[in-house]
Amino acid sequence: MRRTSDGAAPGPRPSIIARGLSKRFLLRHTHSLKESVIAALRRKQLSSTFDALRDVSFDIAEGESVALLGLNGSGKSTLLKLISGVLQPDTGEVLTRGRVAGLIEVGAGFHPDLSGRENIYLNAAILGMDQREIDARFDDIVEFSEIGRFIDTEVKHYSSGMFLRLAFSVAIHTEVDILLVDEILSVGDEPFQRKCLTRIRQLHAEGKTLVVVSHDLDMVSDLCERGILINGGSVLFDGESHAAVARMRAI
Amino acid sequence: MSGAGAAVDLTGFVRPGAGAGLVDVFTRRYLLWLLVRKEVQIRYRGSALGWLWSYVKPVTQFLVFFLALGVFLQLNGSIPSYPIYLFSGLVVVNLFSEAFGNGTRSLVDNAALIKKIYLPRELFPVATTLVALVNFLPQVVVLGVVCLIVGWTPSLVQVAGIVLGIVILVVLATGLSMLFGSVNVSFRDAQNFVELIVLVATWASPVLYRWDMVAQVLPDWALVVYQLNPLTAAVELLHAGFWYPTTDGSAALPPNLIVNGLWSLLIALGVLALGQFVFRRLERRFAQDL
Numbered sequence: 001m002r003r004t005s006d007g008a009a010p011g012p013r014p015s016i017i018a019r020g021l022s023k024r025f026l027l028r029h030t031h032s033l034k035e036s037v038i039a040a041l042r043r044k045q046l047s048s049t050f051d052a053l054r055d056v057s058f059d060i061a062e063g064e065s066v067a068l069l070g071l072n073g074s075g076k077s078t079l080l081k082l083i084s085g086v087l088q089p090d091t092g093e094v095l096t097r098g099r100v101a102g103l104i105e106v107g108a109g110f111h112p113d114l115s116g117r118e119n120i121y122l123n124a125a126i127l128g129m130d131q132r133e134i135d136a137r138f139d140d141i142v143e144f145s146e147i148g149r150f151i152d153t154e155v156k157h158y159s160s161g162m163f164l165r166l167a168f169s170v171a172i173h174t175e176v177d178i179l180l181v182d183e184i185l186s187v188g189d190e191p192f193q194r195k196c197l198t199r200i201r202q203l204h205a206e207g208k209t210l211v212v213v214s215h216d217l218d219m220v221s222d223l224c225e226r227g228i229l230i231n232g233g234s235v236l237f238d239g240e241s242h243a244a245v246a247r248m249r250a251i
Numbered sequence: 252m253s254g255a256g257a258a259v260d261l262t263g264f265v266r267p268g269a270g271a272g273l274v275d276v277f278t279r280r281y282l283l284w285l286l287v288r289k290e291v292q293i294r295y296r297g298s299a300l301g302w303l304w305s306y307v308k309p310v311t312q313f314l315v316f317f318l319a320l321g322v323f324l325q326l327n328g329s330i331p332s333y334p335i336y337l338f339s340g341l342v343v344v345n346l347f348s349e350a351f352g353n354g355t356r357s358l359v360d361n362a363a364l365i366k367k368i369y370l371p372r373e374l375f376p377v378a379t380t381l382v383a384l385v386n387f388l389p390q391v392v393v394l395g396v397v398c399l400i401v402g403w404t405p406s407l408v409q410v411a412g413i414v415l416g417i418v419i420l421v422v423l424a425t426g427l428s429m430l431f432g433s434v435n436v437s438f439r440d441a442q443n444f445v446e447l448i449v450l451v452a453t454w455a456s457p458v459l460y461r462w463d464m465v466a467q468v469l470p471d472w473a474l475v476v477y478q479l480n481p482l483t484a485a486v487e488l489l490h491a492g493f494w495y496p497t498t499d500g501s502a503a504l505p506p507n508l509i510v511n512g513l514w515s516l517l518i519a520l521g522v523l524a525l526g527q528f529v530f531r532r533l534e535r536r537f538a539q540d541l
Contacts, residue, residue, distance in 0.1 A: 013260065017264065025539060081538065082267075083267060084267060084268075084368070084369050085266075085267030085268025085269070085369035086268065086365075086366065086367065086368065086369045086538045087268070087538050087539060088268055088535045093266060094266065094267055095261065095264040095265065095266060096264065096265060096266075096267050097263045097264045097265070098263075100267060102367070102368060108363050108364050108366075108367040108368060109363075109364050109368065111289060111293065113292075113293045113296050113297075114289060114292065114293070118289070118292075121285060122285050122286075122289060125279075125281055125282040125285050126282060126364070126368060126370060127368070128370075130281050131281050
C-alpha cells in the first residue's frame, strides 16, 4: 500500500481523501417534449449514460504534489471538479482539509466591462479571499501579471495574453492549502509560463498540496512526485510520477 | 470506509461543495457586495442616458397607465390622488418583476462561473434581488418627495408599514427566484412561465384599481385569498404609507392591514423556505446541466 497508510511511522496527514468515487453522466438525446414524444414513438433511446469515473480511491497527503494523468476523456477534469466541489459524486465521497482553490479555466469570473483592478477584486473574492487579503496581495498580483499602467483600463481592451496573465496571477496569489491546476501551460508566452512554474514550485515548497492536470508530460513528471493514471474512469496506476508517465505512454 | 482509511483522523475535513445554503451567502457578504456592485456598474454601460433609464422606464409606464386608466377610464375622478396611488403600486410591481425575472435567469446567466468554480450558488438570486432593490430605492425616494410636497407628514406606523411591505417583497422575490431559477437550469420553460406570472401579478393586486372594487365582485372567501397574496399586502402597505395620508380620508383602506401584512410575511418566508429546499435538491445537478 501507499505511504499514507502504513501505521508504524505516521506520515503527514492527508489533505484530500477520495473513497470509491463514481460519476455517471446522463446524456439526453432529446431536447424538447416534442422530440421526446417522437423518439418514444420511433422506439429510439431517449438518453444514454456515460461513466466518467468508476470507483476511484486515493489519499493525497498534505504537501504532496500529484499529477492526474490520462488521455482526453479519461475523467481527469471530472475528478478535479469533484475535489473542488463543482460536481458531486454519485457514489463514494471526497473530503478535503483546508482551503481549496482551482486554477481551472482561469478567467471564468472576469467581466470585460470592468477594469483590471475591479476584476482582481471580484475574482479574488470568487476564489474565497476577503477584502483584507486582497488588499494585502493586490500589488503582488499586478506586478506578477505585468499589466502595469493598464490596470485601470477595461479588460475588454486587453490583448488575450494580458487577459490570461491577469486571470492567472489572481488565481495563483489566492490564499490556499490545496491548489488544483488544470492546463497551466496554455497561459501566455514562454517567459510567463516559466514564471508560473516557478511560482507553483514555490507554493509547493511552502507546503501547499498540488493536484495538477496537464498534457505536458515531461513538465508534470518533473513538477510532481506522484502520478495517478486514470483510464476509462478507473485508476490504472498510482505511484512515482516518471513511472506513471512511462505507463501512460504505453497505453 | 473500513480498511486502509479507518485510522485516519477526520477532524477538520469538509465535503467540498456541501454548503449551508443561504447562510453561506452572508458569510460571503464581501463577494455578494462585489457582485451587486458589478451588476449596478455594468447595467447601463455603453448607453448615453445611463442610470436615467431606470427613471425613464417607470415614468413612461406611469404615464401610459395614467392616461389609459386615470383619464380615459376616469379612475382619476373616483380615486383621490390617483397619480400617487398608481405610482406607489407600480414601483412595488416593478421591484417584484425585476427581482423575480432576473433572479430566475441568474443561474443560467452565470453558467460559466457555476461550471468551473464552487461558490454558494444562492449568491446569484440574492444578488439580483439586491440589484433590483438598488434600482427601486430611488423611485421610492421620488415618490416620498412628491408625497411630502402634497402634504404628507410621515408617522412611525406608516414608515414601519412601508418597510414591512418592502421586506415582504424582497423575501418573496428571493424565494421565488430560487425556486424557479433552479428549475430553469434544466427546463428553460421556467423563465417564460415567470414572465406570465409577472404579467398576472400586475393585474392580480390592487395597483391600477382599488381593492373595494374587487370586494364588490368577489365572494368573501375569494377576497381572503386575494388579500393573502403577499404582493397585494405589499401594495396595500405602500398605499397606506404613501398614498392614504395624502387623501382626505374618504377612501377606505382595507381592514386588518397589519395582520394581513404579517401573514403575508409568513407566507413569503414559507416560499423562501420552499425555494431553498428545492434549490438544495437541484443544486447537485447545476454544474452538469448548465
